Amino acid sequence: MHRIITGLAWASLVAVLGGCGADAGVTEAQSGDGSGAIELAEFPDRPYWGDTHLHTDNSIDAFGFGVRLGPEEALQFASGREVTATTGLAAQLDRPLDFLVIADHSDALGATRRLYDAPRILVRDPTLRRWYDMMHEGPQGSQRAIAELITAASNDELPAALTDPERQREATRTIWDAHLAMLDRYNRPGEFTALAGFEYTLMPDGNNLHRVVMFRDGSATTGKVLPYPGIDTEAEGLWDYMAAYEKGTGGQVLAIPHNSNLSNGLMFELTMPGGGPMTAEYARKRARWEPVVEATQIKGDSEAHPFMSPNDEFAGFGVTGWELGNLPLTAATTPEMQRGNYVREALKRGLSIEQRTGANPYAFGLVGSTDSHTGLATGDEDNFFGKHTGNEPGPDRAMAPQNLGTSEGRFGWHYLAGGYAAAWARGNTRAEIFDAFRRREVYATTGPRMVLRVFAGFDFTAADWRGDWVRAGYNRGVPMGGELSATGRAPVLMISALKDPDGANLDRVQVVKGWVDETGEAQERVYDVVWSDMAERARVGGRVPAVGDTVDRARASYSNTIGAAELRAAWTDPDYEASQRAFYYVRVLEIPTPRWPLFDRLRFGIELSDEVVESSVAQERAYSSPIWIRPSPMSPRSTAPAIMVGS
Amino acid sequence: MIRNWARDPLVHFLIAGALLFVLFAWRGEEPDPDSRTIAVDREVQASIALQFETMMQRPPTDAELDGLIERWLRDEVLCREALRLGLDRDDAVVRRRLAKKMDALASAQAETAVPSDTELREWLAAHPQRFARGASVGFDQLYFADEEAARAAQAQLRRGADWQGLGEPLSVPVSRDKASLRVVTDRYGRQFAAAIAGLEPGEAWQGPVPSGFGWHLVRLRAREEGAVPPLAAIRGEVEDDWRGATIAGRTEAAYRLLRDAYRVEIAE
Numbered sequence: 053m054h055r056i057i058t059g060l061a062w063a064s065l066v067a068v069l070g071g072c073g074a075d076a077g078v079t080e081a082q083s084g085d086g087s088g089a090i091e092l093a094e095f096p097d098r099p100y101w102g103d104t105h106l107h108t109d110n111s112i113d114a115f116g117f118g119v120r121l122g123p124e125e126a127l128q129f130a131s132g133r134e135v136t137a138t139t140g141l142a143a144q145l146d147r148p149l150d151f152l153v154i155a156d157h158s159d160a161l162g163a164t165r166r167l168y169d170a171p172r173i174l175v176r177d178p179t180l181r182r183w184y185d186m187m188h189e190g191p192q193g194s195q196r197a198i199a200e201l202i203t204a205a206s207n208d209e210l211p212a213a214l215t216d217p218e219r220q221r222e223a224t225r226t227i228w229d230a231h232l233a234m235l236d237r238y239n240r241p242g243e244f245t246a247l248a249g250f251e252y253t254l255m256p257d258g259n260n261l262h263r264v265v266m267f268r269d270g271s272a273t274t275g276k277v278l279p280y281p282g283i284d285t286e287a288e289g290l291w292d293y294m295a296a297y298e299k300g301t302g303g304q305v306l307a308i309p310h311n312s313n314l315s316n317g318l319m320f321e322l323t324m325p326g327g328g329p330m331t332a333e334y335a336r337k338r339a340r341w342e343p344v345v346e347a348t349q350i351k352g353d354s355e356a357h358p359f360m361s362p363n364d365e366f367a368g369f370g371v372t373g374w375e376l377g378n379l380p381l382t383a384a385t386t387p388e389m390q391r392g393n394y395v396r397e398a399l400k401r402g403l404s405i406e407q408r409t410g411a412n413p414y415a416f417g418l419v420g421s422t423d424s425h426t427g428l429a430t431g432d433e434d435n436f437f438g439k440h441t442g443n444e445p446g447p448d449r450a451m452a453p454q455n456l457g458t459s460e461g462r463f464g465w466h467y468l469a470g471g472y473a474a475a476w477a478r479g480n481t482r483a484e485i486f487d488a489f490r491r492r493e494v495y496a497t498t499g500p501r502m503v504l505r506v507f508a509g510f511d512f513t514a515a516d517w518r519g520d521w522v523r524a525g526y527n528r529g530v531p532m533g534g535e536l537s538a539t540g541r542a543p544v545l546m547i548s549a550l551k552d553p554d555g556a557n558l559d560r561v562q563v564v565k566g567w568v569d570e571t572g573e574a575q576e577r578v579y580d581v582v583w584s585d586m587a588e589r590a591r592v593g594g595r596v597p598a599v600g601d602t603v604d605r606a607r608a609s610y611s612n613t614i615g616a617a618e619l620r621a622a623w624t625d626p627d628y629e630a631s632q633r634a635f636y637y638v639r640v641l642e643i644p645t646p647r648w649p650l651f652d653r654l655r656f657g658i659e660l661s662d663e664v665v666e667s668s669v670a671q672e673r674a675y676s677s678p679i680w681i682r683p684s685p686m687s688p689r690s691t692a693p694a695i696m697v698g699s
Numbered sequence: 700m701i702r703n704w705a706r707d708p709l710v711h712f713l714i715a716g717a718l719l720f721v722l723f724a725w726r727g728e729e730p731d732p733d734s735r736t737i738a739v740d741r742e743v744q745a746s747i748a749l750q751f752e753t754m755m756q757r758p759p760t761d762a763e764l765d766g767l768i769e770r771w772l773r774d775e776v777l778c779r780e781a782l783r784l785g786l787d788r789d790d791a792v793v794r795r796r797l798a799k800k801m802d803a804l805a806s807a808q809a810e811t812a813v814p815s816d817t818e819l820r821e822w823l824a825a826h827p828q829r830f831a832r833g834a835s836v837g838f839d840q841l842y843f844a845d846e847e848a849a850r851a852a853q854a855q856l857r858r859g860a861d862w863q864g865l866g867e868p869l870s871v872p873v874s875r876d877k878a879s880l881r882v883v884t885d886r887y888g889r890q891f892a893a894a895i896a897g898l899e900p901g902e903a904w905q906g907p908v909p910s911g912f913g914w915h916l917v918r919l920r921a922r923e924e925g926a927v928p929p930l931a932a933i934r935g936e937v938e939d940d941w942r943g944a945t946i947a948g949r950t951e952a953a954y955r956l957l958r959d960a961y962r963v964e965i966a967e
Binding site for chain 2: 517
């Protein structure tokens with residue numbers, strides 16, 4: 053009798069196998085790309101805020117660092133619900149995000165999790181076994197194991213058990229499928245967009261060539277492929293995979309390089325990878341698949357470095373510590389390498405390569421993101437939840453060495469609180485957000501949600517502000533990310549920068565211009581275009597005086613008694629020459645505000661050195677995507693899709 | 700009572716199970732792990748080829764297919780031998796994986812079940828706060844950097860001045876209709892959203908109220924209080940919520956069903 057009941061119950065469970073469709077209850081609008089699901093604005097009418105670079109417990113290193121939050125908690129948190137962080141603190145965003153890309157590492161997706169669960173006796177590989185033991189010692193051992201793991205991955209010394217693609221495939225398939233079904237469940241057109249993605253973790257010799265890969269489509273399409281592995285592959289292989297995806301499924305996909313600052317010059321090379329002049333074919337391919345880069349995140353800011361931009365007094369933001377070497381600090385960065393590490397230099401190199409070959413490999417837009425490994429997409433200074441679970445809020449994290457592996461030189465306070473991506477879209481759906489990235493109508497911030505709008509054309513004037521200037525911008529010009537064909541006249545930029553309504557006032561708006569001069573050399577110049585209290589802050593020796601500093605270091609507070617709520621300008625390039633090949637992007641600076649170590653000092657009563665206190669007051673910022681102008685006639689091939697005007 | 704009993708999913712579960720049990724009993728056992736025959740029939744080969752094709756976006760060549768079948772065979776042989784040796788029994792990964800699959804089986808029924816309108820209406824009535832729409836507002840606002848200027852403009856409005864000519868430029872919409880609290884907070888900030896919540900709707904210009912930008916005169920034209928929409932308007936959302944909550948219950952109930960068939964002896 054006992055046996056029969058057991059058998060009966062078992063068969064009952066089997067009975068439900070037939071109807072095993074995990075996505076019931078998810079509407080068609082949720083599981084697709086959102087086209088037609090909601091009413092769209094005539095023009096992109098507001099920026100939507102998101103993080104395109106979040107790790108959860110499906111990431112090999114995040115799990116090892118201790119995180120136990122999965123994609124579901126990550127989606128709940130980003131969309132505004134309260135979750136409990138791995139270390140036990142309740143966490144909730146005071147302002148939810150509009151979209152999220154969970155970008156778990158494609159290599160060994162879920163493998164660390166399985167290692168942790170394995171009975172010790174079965175872990176035979178001596179290295180794996182050592183890591184296994186370290187992980188079971190507790191959080192600290194776990195972090196050490198992961199530091200070793202990253203070093204081994206960069207030195208191509210990963211145990212075969214972790215890298216054998218056939219052994220990984222089965223595990224990846226099920227995690228990927230479950231993940232895609234979950235994304236559909238949380239994807240709500242008009243309210244919250246959950247985009248599928250993964251991180252491609254290419255890292256020769258520890259030099260960071262990582263990309264976030266982001267899909268436009270729902271699970272029915274993305275489920276037809278698997279995440280592409282980074283180990284033992286090259287970026288061109290990733291682009292071939294992306295091309296096969298688009299051709300084979302009719303879907304769309306793009307890649308976002310990040311942490312060029314840790315690439316030891318390899319992210320934005322003038323040459324082909326491995327040397328030799330870059331070919332037009334390679335340049336076109338890169339521009340086709342990588343229309344956007346992540347310019348700022350927790351592991352530093354990659355916009356500009358004082359070494360290349362000695363005349364830019366604001367170029368040093370978020371470079372301290374990170375400028376020393378590659379990701380695991382196994383090789384130092386030489387000054388010459390810095391040129392391949394930073395976005396502004398890459399934009400300039402792109403112009404040079406285009407002048408020579410007719411194709412610009414580095415014609416990309418800019419976004420910020422977190423790269424948080426806690427499952428929590430936090431970007432603000434007063435809510436920094438740490439790079440990974442090992443440095444979630446606590447008294448020791450600000451001063452602790454955080455270098456991976458065994459090298460010296462990087463400390464907790466070097467971490468930035470993380471950035472966000474803003475996308476100008478007509479509505480909040482997968483298709484609209486993705487398309488904004490595709491046409492580069494996106495911008496980066498280091499966390500605050502300032503609203504930055506830029507148009508370029510030839511006939512804008514200050515009088516346009518009095519009318520419907522947004523319509524004028526789209527009808528008579530191009531938005532950020534666009535391209536202008538030269539007419540012989542100097543381009544005019546129409547710029548509006550509105551402060552974060554819950555944040556700090558604005559100090560100034562700058563235009564960063566890059567161009568190729570008559571001798572073929574790439575040049576750059578930073579123009580102060582509009583700033584607060586312009587009457588009192590007249591230029592001294594060609595420079596706009598500093599805005600001031602209201603930060604109370606002890607209380608981690610500031611006051612909006614200086615700065616402006618909005619800065620607007622219709623700015624004409626005073627140095628334009630008709631034959632110039634150039635780009636323009638806008639940088640917006642807030643007034644100085646306290647960084648996260650000052651909040652930590654207040655909360656935990658810790659001691660900070662003077663150096664740390666001083667580096668903990670900073671001017672947060674936004675970077676627009678550039679607008680390019682080419683000498684006429686237009687170069688043979690444009691790499692960007694047409695700019696949308698209305699609909 | 701009997702109708703309720705007949706609608707209980709657990710009863711469906713048991714009846715369907717009983718039918719399957721009979722079916723299996725009649726057909727005899729599936730091949731057990733000890734079997735020394737492995738049939739790589741056309742069906743298996745087709746599924747192997749199909750898997751390759753979905754992965755690589757093209758069919759495998761003959762040589763590739765031979766290789767794939769060889770690999771499949773290897774897995775199958777080793778898997779059967781591993782089961783014979785009982786390697787699955789003390790493997791935490793296998794155990795957890797299998798247990799998770801059982802949970803998935805149990806929840807699959809809840810995931811595919813189509814709840815009736817009555818069921819959903821009851822669900823909505825039991826959890827109204829989960830579906831209540833926040834208040835929405837329709838308003839016009841005039842922006843001023845300084846409070847003084849805002850007060851001066853307020854005085855002008857009281858004397859009958861045209862509001863269209865007043866206010867300083869700010870790149871946020873002057874007028875909004877049916878804006879949710881979320882939208883007001885996103886565009887105008889928390890301070891403004893809180894201030895507007897304290898105003899009464901009417902034709903008069905109110906304020907100035909502060910925001911992160913400065914000061915605003917506000918004409919709150921309309922406010923719709925938060926309300927629970929009728930089921931027809933939010934059926935999908937209610938169904939999602941019902942499903943999410945039901946899955947947890949079903950998984951537990953299925954476990955209990957199996958668990959009750961065991962006598963557990965825990966040594967003191």
